[in-house]
Amino acid sequence: MEVPLCRSSYDDCKGTADWLQNRIKHTPRVAIICGSGLGDLADLIEDKIVFPYKDVPGFPTSTVAGHAGQLVFGKLQGRECVCMQGRFHFYEGYSLNTVTFPVRVFFLLGVETLIVTNAAGGLNGSYNVGDIMVIKDHINLPGFAGQSPLVGHNEDRFGVRFPCMSDAYDQKLRALAIQTAKEQKCGSFMQEGVYCMLVGPTYETIAECKILQKFGADAVGMSTVPEVVVARHCGLRVLGLSLITNKVVTDYDSHEKANHEEVLATTRLRAKDLQRLVRHLVTKI
Ligand code: HPA
Secondary structure, X not given: OOOOOOOOOHHHHHHHHHHHHOOOOOOOOEEEEEOOOOHHHHHHOEEEEEEEHHHOOOOOOOOOOOOOOEEEEEEEXXXXXXXXXXXXXXXXXXXXXXXXXXXXXXXXXXXXXXEEEEEEEEOOOOOOOOOEEEEEEEEEHHHHOOOOOOOOOOOOOOOOOOOOOOOOOOHHHHHHHHHHXXXXXXXXXXXXXXXXXXXXXXXXXXXXXXXXXHHOOOEEEOOOHHHHHHHHHOOOEEEEEEEEEEEOOOOOOOOOOOOHHXXXXXXXXXXXXXXXXXXXXXXXX
16 A cells, blocks of 8 residues: 655755745744734734745645734744744645644744644633633544544654654643733633634534533634644644634524634734733743
8 A cells, every 4th residue: 555645745844944044033942823813913023034925935825814824033022933923724725734834844943832822612601702711632623533634654853653642732831821811910811621623614513512512622613733733743842822702602592603703803802912921921931
């Protein structure tokens, strides 16, 4: 049987990393992937060097509303970092290999910590719209269906064939996030819970939401897990933050309907709090 090869090889990732390395002034230690409507964080970066994805060799372009589509290198509160303003989603038609390509490039650039943010639907009945959930664990539902970014040839220069995922979300970073949230007066709307990824682009049916609640998921979204799997494969420390933009519908009599406009409206309301939290957090990493 033919062994499938990674579509982006180590050399492809290295080629992109070298291209970027030749054009940046500082080596980033922290990478931040901004979710829908949360990209304004990159505006706070000082001493910026910006690369639209279309100009970066090997980078796909991002299509979804609410995503700018550029890499921003520079300093956030004095810490060297790189920010992805706009991520790639599986539902856009990219392979999981392509979705996670930037994470491998970050690793090759010397990044040690990955912060991922996303918008998510609240499954936990005690969560409110506008809560920020520190991701404690995830459920890789596409993985249950055979869709993992690590399927195929294993590139040992990135990581081992069978990476551990029971410690995917760094305990110290989670504690730091909660402590920083308290300091930044965000403590009253912080949660810690389990994120479940579905492929999308449909929002969930009522029956699906009920299953996910029974699975023990607290929030549901269409991103993040592939990037985290690849980040852990290559040994990056990960912190995940979900902004609860809507409550999922679990009642057949409800007239509520999940929609992208509500998701973006909530991110606009909470974006500044999330930015402040991440900005202060990076100084402590
Ligand atoms: N479901 C899936 N993805 C989402 C949701 C949701 O309710 N809200 C924001 N992203």
